[in-house]
Amino acid sequence: xxxxxxxxxxxxxxxxxxVELRCDPISGHTALYWYRQSLGQGLEFLIxxxxxxxxxxxGLPSDRFSAERTGGSVSTLTIQRTQQEDSAVYLCASSLxxxxxxxxxxxxxxxxx
Amino acid sequence: AQxxxxxxxxxPVFEEAPVExxxxxxxxxxxxxxxYVQYPNQGLQLxxxxxxxxxxVESINGFEAEFNKSQTSFHLRKPSVHISDTAEYFCAVxxxxxxxxxxxxxxxxxxxxxx
Numbered sequence: 379x380x381x382x383x384x385x386x387x388x389x390x391x392x393x394x395x396x397v398e399l400r401c402d403p404i405s406g407h408t409a410l411y412w413y414r415q416s417l418g419q420g421l422e423f424l425i426x427x428x429x430x431x432x433x434x435x436x437g438l439p440s441d442r443f444s445a446e447r448t449g450g451s452v453s454t455l456t457i458q459r460t461q462q463e464d465s466a467v468y469l470c471a472s473s474l475x476x477x478x479x480x481x482x483x484x485x486x487x488x489x490x491x
Numbered sequence: 492a493q494x495x496x497x498x499x500x501x502x503p504v505f506e507e508a509p510v511e512x513x514x515x516x517x518x519x520x521x522x523x524x525x526x527y528v529q530y531p532n533q534g535l536q537l538x539x540x541x542x543x544x545x546x547x548v549e550s551i552n553g554f555e556a557e558f559n560k561s562q563t564s565f566h567l568r569k570p571s572v573h574i575s576d577t578a579e580y581f582c583a584v585x586x587x588x589x590x591x592x593x594x595x596x597x598x599x600x601x602x603x604x605x606x
Contacts, residue, residue: 409592
């Protein structure tokens with residue numbers, strides 16, 4: 379597709395379970411970002427990938443959060459042992475490079491019961 | 492590190508009235524500035540950006556923002572709003588240092604247009 383896609387669009391899980399969220403960036407975009415949007419914290423940066431460089435993980439809130447980007451394209455954000463405070467909309471964005479305009483996907487709404 | 496403050500969480504205005512959404516930022520280095528818009532049940536879209544050059548930037552749908560370095564502000568304005576402008580607006584900043592483009596967002600301002 380032409381834009382950033384994310385799956386699933388909605389995910390409901392039980393506290394303590396692991397979840398995986400997927401992001402397909404725009405083809406050719408070398409930079410990929412994860413953010414989350416929650417009622418209490420607003421929009422927060424989580425992690426970004428740029429080409430083959432080491433990712434900037436400075437925004438990940440705890441070691442339960444991890445992300446990988448395979449083949450410089452698709453990225454997966456994994457949350458282990460989910461907690462209720464992890465409930466949020468997780469947004470993915472991509473750009474041509476680190477100085478390019480970021481295009482956002484529609485997000486994955488995660489609800490932890 | 493950067494931070495962004497959007498002074499108004501909600502702004503109600505009547506259709507065809509002017510509006511200003513306020514944004515102030517804090518940074519120890521040069522910055523790029525952005526306004527993003529999120530329409531109901533839609534994703535974030537870039538509205539306009541300031542990278543360098545003219546301090547007044549405009550969007551295609553009549554919004555404009557002016558970068559004021561001395562006041563560390565990047566307020567968003569529109570002289571006459573339309574019902575379709577109802578959305579949440581986010582101001583964001585990123586460092587202008589090479590290789591650092593993660594966005595820091597404000598808390599958002601919900602713009603409600605009343606007929």
